[in-house]
Amino acid sequence: MRRLVAGLLFACVAVPAASAQTVQQRLPTCLACHGENGQSQTPDVPSLGAQQIFYVTVQLLMFRERMRVADSMNAMAKGLSDDDLSKLAEIIHKLPAPRPPDGEVDAARIERARALATQNRCNFCHTATFAGQENVPNIADQREDYLVKALRGYKDNSRHGYDATMAEVMAPISDDQILDLAYYIARVRAQ
Numbered sequence: 001m002r003r004l005v006a007g008l009l010f011a012c013v014a015v016p017a018a019s020a021q022t023v024q025q026r027l028p029t030c031l032a033c034h035g036e037n038g039q040s041q042t043p044d045v046p047s048l049g050a051q052q053i054f055y056v057t058v059q060l061l062m063f064r065e066r067m068r069v070a071d072s073m074n075a076m077a078k079g080l081s082d083d084d085l086s087k088l089a090e091i092i093h094k095l096p097a098p099r100p101p102d103g104e105v106d107a108a109r110i111e112r113a114r115a116l117a118t119q120n121r122c123n124f125c126h127t128a129t130f131a132g133q134e135n136v137p138n139i140a141d142q143r144e145d146y147l148v149k150a151l152r153g154y155k156d157n158s159r160h161g162y163d164a165t166m167a168e169v170m171a172p173i174s175d176d177q178i179l180d181l182a183y184y185i186a187r188v189r190a191q
Contacts, residue, residue, distance in 0.1 A: 049097050100141045110183070148179060
């Protein structure tokens with residue numbers, strides 16, 4: 001298993017010269033980390049299946065322009081034209097939506113997180129099914145570890161969105177609540 005993870009991480013980091021590759025040539029490297037079937041098997045790497053086209057386009061733009069810094073993603077997005085960004089976003093959007101993890105569900109955690117999500121109006125931007133809309137990502141059934149990482153990043157201001165909304169929402173949320181929210185959202189089926 002460690003070799004598989006190491007191989008996937010190497011594939012994500014060992015990005016060939018970006019400007020020399022077409023979208024179709026880059027796609028296998030993207031899917032090696034983010035999952036061929038739209039569902040990432042790589043720790044801390046998001047699943048991208050059924051993601052909002054506009055959201056993906058903007059995220060790729062942010063990586064290309066280094067407004068979001070993640071070395072492998074910055075290298076992958078380097079040299080992409082605006083048209084390339086759109087093409088990649090359309091391909092990603094057509095991938096199957098991720099599935100929630102199998103197994104028993106802790107009903108108490110689900111209820112705590114559902115109440116917290118309602119209280120903080122998570123469903124206002126992300127929609128009632130957490131499928132997102134336009135520039136708001138589909139977070140339903142996302143990898144739980146990635147959700148924890150992203151929510152902590154918004155809380156400690158190490159991850160930036162288009163505006164300060166997520167930082168403001170996350171400010172009063174405790175780390176235990178972040179864990180519950182991630183648990184819940186990872187198990188919500190988008191409709």
